[in-house]
């Protein structure tokens with residue numbers, strides 16, 4: 001059983017949009033300047049709420065709300081805290097996406113990593129044109145230019161109410177004074193250490209990440225203190241930038257110029273009307289939002305076929321797999337960084353196009369894999385540790401944030417004298433056409449490596465609104481399983497009227513065109529017995545995977561938020577009156 005299928009034989013061991021404005025960068029503002037006094041707004045909700053991956057980040061959010069912060073302040077404090085207390089995925093050495101709904105308007109912030117200036121299309125191929133095992137996954141050359149610090153700076157600068165140093169304070173505390181390591185975190189550490197197998201300096205920093213230990217990270221505390229004192233510019237052009245460039249010299253591609261030129265980008269989210277809701281979701285360079293909208297709309301188009309089909313029955317699995325086949329065919333062909341390739345987003349989520357695609361679904365038997373081609377008629381795809389959290393404040397502002405190092409503890413490289421774990425996001429590029437990445441998905445030129453390009457993602461922080469008010473804040477890790485997991489939970493809630501905890505706990509499955517006619521199941525709710533027999537009788541192979549998401553979701557019922565953390569993970573929820 002693998003975590004993800006078709007994984008490159010990786011030692012890492014887990015076979016687990018139009019632009020609104022371009023960020024003017026971190027160099028302009030002075031972090032020490034106090035915000036203008038916030039307008040006193042009446043609360044519209046009975047409480048603020050969070051669904052987050054660990055208890056320390058929950059405490060950090062509580063502190064921020066106590067100090068009068070809003071959802072964006074809390075989200076930024078959570079991100080920095082998780083970089084300390086959830087170092088397998090929380091990060092300042094990675095990147096991600098933030099979907100926001102602030103004062104009744106949607107926003108999307110892309111702080112995804114970029115390829116270094118010296119990156120080349122064939123940088124992971126040997127002289128015979130074969131992919132060099134693990135090179136895009138482990139070690140210095142796997143690292144993309146990190147975006148998290150700049151992303152948090154941008155978000156907080158634009159929408160936060162508190163002073164910058166207030167949102168850094170909890171993270172600095174946990175780095176300097178330590179936090180107690182959980183069993184799950186030790187398990188992640190042990191797994192990662194095995195896969196890095198002494199090929200990186202991972203053990204120098206994390207050999208003592210053992211259950212029950214009060215784990216302190218003094219180098220990281222110093223970095224966070226500098227970021228608190230000087231803003232994002234410390235990371236991109238100051239002392240921390242020097243430490244990153246020094247660590248890379250002679251090993252990897254990232255230079256000071258790469259850091260200085262990094263920009264986060266405010267993009268227009270993908271939006272769609274579905275079932276009386278406005279879906280606000282991730283644009284390229286994520287495939288997640290396009291994929292989610294395609295899934296939701298095609299399922300609605302096929303209402304007659306779904307009529308009377310019980311949730312998660314063999315016929316249900318078949319119909320969803322048929323839809324997923326078409327979504328993943330489009331993903332492989334058309335999706336990439338929109339700053340490098342014109343992604344036909346409007347066409348891909350067009351109602352008439354999706355109705356036509358849905359009409360090609362064979363209700364009886366799996367469509368031949370080869371017969372399912374990208375649907376727009378013109379020619380033109382991701383490893384695994386990510387984390388998601390959802391936040392809403394009492395004024396109804398929401399943040400849905402997914403960020404990642406890609407694999408657990410990323411590339412396994414830790415910046416000397418800084419304690420920053422660096423990502424291995426370069427593996428999300430299509431390193432060679434037709435060669436699957438860690439998640440078993442393939443890609444085309446749209447996702448080929450180019451300097452400063454962002455690798456295609458599946459991360460999909462999503463918000464649903466109704467009548468201009470936030471109804472749902474949702475997201476998950478899981479690589480290419482991300483948007484199929486979100487889709488299934490949304491469907492469980494709204495199409496099957498399931499209570500939120502049940503909707504999240506229900507069995508999930510996954511299909512992605514390749515490998516052909518394969519349905520992935522999860523240990524949490526395995527597909528077995530009679531159901532397995534029925535699905536196989538339809539022509540599918542069943543394959544186990546170790547992981548199928550860690551949903552963190554908030555649903556607003558009337559004016560009362562309800563938060564659920566996936567029972568598959570170590571997340572916690574809280575409400576703050």
Ligand code: DON
Pocket residue numbers: 016382383384385386387404405406407425428456457458459476477478479480482547
């Ligand atoms: O951006 C992406 O789609 C991947 N790098 C996400 C990795 C991930 O979700 C790992 N989680 N288990």
